[in-house]
Amino acid sequence: MASVAVIQMNAGPDVAANLKDAAGWLKLASDQGAELAVLPECFSCLEGNLKALGMEEGRSSTVQQFLSDQSRALGLWIIGGTTPCSSQEPTSDERHFASCFVYDPEGRQQARYNKMHLFDVEVADGKGTYRESDSYRHGDQVVSVETAVGKVGLSVCYDLRFPELYRVLSAQDADIFTVPAAFTRVTGEAHWEVLLRARAIENQCFVMAANQCGHHGKSRETWGHSMIIDPWGDILAEAGDEPGIIMAELDMARLAEVRRQMPCLSHRRIGAK
Numbered sequence: 001m002a003s004v005a006v007i008q009m010n011a012g013p014d015v016a017a018n019l020k021d022a023a024g025w026l027k028l029a030s031d032q033g034a035e036l037a038v039l040p041e042c043f044s045c046l047e048g049n050l051k052a053l054g055m056e057e058g059r060s061s062t063v064q065q066f067l068s069d070q071s072r073a074l075g076l077w078i079i080g081g082t083t084p085c086s087s088q089e090p091t092s093d094e095r096h097f098a099s100c101f102v103y104d105p106e107g108r109q110q111a112r113y114n115k116m117h118l119f120d121v122e123v124a125d126g127k128g129t130y131r132e133s134d135s136y137r138h139g140d141q142v143v144s145v146e147t148a149v150g151k152v153g154l155s156v157c158y159d160l161r162f163p164e165l166y167r168v169l170s171a172q173d174a175d176i177f178t179v180p181a182a183f184t185r186v187t188g189e190a191h192w193e194v195l196l197r198a199r200a201i202e203n204q205c206f207v208m209a210a211n212q213c214g215h216h217g218k219s220r221e222t223w224g225h226s227m228i229i230d231p232w233g234d235i236l237a238e239a240g241d242e243p244g245i246i247m248a249e250l251d252m253a254r255l256a257e258v259r260r261q262m263p264c265l266s267h268r269r270i271g272a273k
């Protein structure tokens, strides 16, 4: 059994204020016994100067340093939502990746996943058109990472709509999918819970989904309802519309039992090895 936490935030443009909030929630998660915590997409900056933040990440790494300091100080695994970050290789492309960094309890970076599917979508809300690929590049690597709690398959927000990503993570032996998100209010109300539970059920994995909530500036609104879901699809914990943390115990014996009783991953007739 391992105790885990999902953090729901209402991030705005002020990086220092967001990091202060995140630090408070991480401390609370640790005080309540969490071994691993997931922060939402854009936890350090939403609707702010992401480009400037991304430039800084490439040079002095404010957010990465924060995650390293927090994980070491609290002795916690942190799945660090996303932060804009430049490519490791030299490129003429000015856009950054939306990167999810994973830190171990010694403050060491153990993984980096660059969001693969970018949200270029029309939504019937106050913002209307989302063009994430104007400011971000597509990642091209599927990434999972061994942690003290289990093997974590990394994904971000809009990725949730692409089940083939989770099949690959499942083939990498993921036990837990993490989904930091800034799912919109409109699309979240319609699809968030169904998609999260489907990914848990069809791959027989735990799902830890950390969403943003509330209003961000004039036109952005996110759905909240962060969740921790078990491999049977039961919701172990759910947040409401406000910032906060939710916690659950992940029972790996339960995961093994679900997979033994209904071995659907080994019954595949299409796409299995």
Ligand SMILES: O=C(O)CNC(=O)[C@H](CS)NC(=O)CCC(=O)C(=O)O
Pocket (backbone or CB within 6 Å): 041, 042, 046, 047, 118, 119, 130, 131, 132, 157, 158, 161, 182, 183, 184, 187, 188
């Ligand atoms: O660009 C930023 O400021 C931060 N990034 C986001 O908020 C991203 C891209 S706009 N949001 C999503 O992927 C929402 C997906 C979603 O809501 C759905 O799939 O329905």
